[in-house]
Amino acid sequence: MDTPIDPSVNMRGPKQSILKTLQQSSSSVGDRGESSLVENYTFNQDAARMEFTKMIALHEYPLAMVDHIGFRRFCNVVQPLYKVISRNTLKLDILKFYESERVKTMKLIQTNSSRIAITMDMWTASNQNKGYMTITAHFIDNNWNLQSQLMRFMYVPTPHTAEVLVEIIIEHFFEWNLNRKVSTITVDNCNTNDVMIPKILITLTF
Incomplete structure (x- = not known):
């Protein structure tokens, strides 16, 4: 969907x-x-x-x-x-x-031999009452330089349930061919994330 x-x-x-x-x-x-x-x-x-x-x-x-x-x-x-x-x-x-x-960034990530650490953040804009999410990739490139790439900044429609977030994140991982390259996923201490992370891990190949 x-x-x-x-x-x-x-x-x-x-x-x-x-x-x-x-x-x-x-x-x-x-x-x-x-x-x-x-x-x-x-x-x-x-x-x-x-x-x-x-x-x-x-x-x-x-x-x-x-x-x-x-x-x-x-x-x-x-x-x-x-x-x-x-x-x-x-x-x-x-x-x-x-x-x-x-x-260019997709090619850099796909040709890189190291795994990718993912950080995600979500917040609600007070002046718009809308939710937004960022997904950032961190990795050591083949020249041993630390790279941090903001891969996606997007509007997330309500309700912000674990199921909605999982669908968006998994879609992004497969779009960037990250499903076999993720090493860690870092999120904030939100109850929704406690439910979301296990669902994401099921779809990833380590």
Whole structure:
């Protein structure tokens, strides 16, 4: 049975990986000499569009920024060739970027030889009266670096029973092929979790 998910908050994947990619892109700015950049510069609309998408995601700017008159004037002065995209196009670009990072993270986990430690947290937003859950994977990669990847951030519909949570978590484990790689599962001291964990363990292969 499919579990209804709030599309405004459903994030299945690698936020840390996305932020790392964005930060690496930012740190490379200014590494090359300004004179060589000017001499060899050729405007690339696709590259500019991708960097704009990364900027929106990195700084959590509103998508409506593309409609701001001041922003459009600024772009026209800095680079008249740059075509400001629409809000809907920007949304699609962000989702494509997210999906590419999610695929990279899935590949990293699936090709890694170590087991995966899972931590889960759930809370209710007081201003919305809605429940949310995060699932994070922790592991040592093949280069002996500690990795922590936020794999899923999602809205959980009521009631928050053990059966509902088990269905969501197991679906996630199989989606990411984690059913044979989980080493530990850490949750908070909630009575529902006491019922949930044994049900999850039945489906896992150690």
